[in-house]
Amino acid sequence: MAVIKVGIADSNVAKAPDSICTLGLGSCVGVTLFDDAKKIVGMVHVMLPSTELARSSSYKKAKFADSGVPELVDMLVQAGASRMRLKAKMAGGARMFSFEDSAKGIGQRNIEACKEILRKLGIPIIAEDTGGSHGRTIEAFSDTGVLEVRTVSKPVIRI
């Protein structure tokens, strides 16, 4: 099986038996969408909450929550997943530096924006490991849908 890597502001899809991962999420949020019947999982590494923040007319959709998550849904449907069966898990959105205002920090805004777009798309969030003040590496397994979260100083968790 292969491990498909997703970079910053990027997205991709993995089919069984492959897994998909993104390394070193800080204030960025990793959203995974899983179709358990087809055993297909997709992942997007969201950097910023909204395309309204874009100062350029051409941008990577995966960079923003409100364009990246819908694009990932399209990619999954293209790969054979059913839109109706998709379930979401997410991780990241940390506050890496103490000077960021905790209420309005970019990590928190990323989490909220991902939840908002998933709600609009009618995709339930069944698990999350968000917030805090530490970096995360995440790997999603296409055969089970399990999302593994690895950090520097804490035990590995599987959600």
Place this chain on the structure above:
Amino acid sequence: MKDIIRDMSDFHLDVLREISNIGAGNAATALSQLLGKPVNMRVSRVIPMPFNDVTEYVGGAENLVTTVFSRIDGDITGNMLFVMGAADGGALVRHMAGDNGEGDGELSEFAQSVLQEVGNILSGSYLTALSDFTGFDLRTSVPCLCVDMAGAILSFGLMETGKSSDYAILIDAEILPGGNDQNGDVQSSSGHIFLLPDPESFHRIFFALGVHRYGSN
């Protein structure tokens, strides 16, 4: 479509490299005085690179690093980061204070404040040189320390840039706080001083230096 960062001219990259030389040279001198031993500045690199290359550049997204982060405010805005390998942070504290301050693998409060102060002195002296050179009024925020995965830290520093571009210009100077040991061998510990101006600040830098009309830019 033209990207202000990806498509920057070689001439303007040279100008930024000069800024790095001047700023980091000043910072290395300040660090040398603080440590009471030579600090060498090895090389300045100024390269436009995609975000994922930035994390590769610092040893990969999962590489554990000690970083002191300062936000720059004033006539230009941006981020300044002093990045070391996690072990090098402890070594620096040990050299300055005779104690690496590590208990349970984590930096003590004392060690953290020593490193923050080092970051403060480095960014302050870097920006003083930049300010003398350009006439800019520049201030920095209180420095913040973070020991974590390079990807998690650097991606936060790239946030402002990400609003305008998928590329960043990392104005990087590598310094060797270890200097040369008694045998003249270069010690392995090294740090990077990164200047990451917000995209709209590049034009102000070139304007202040009178090079904004150069070539097609």
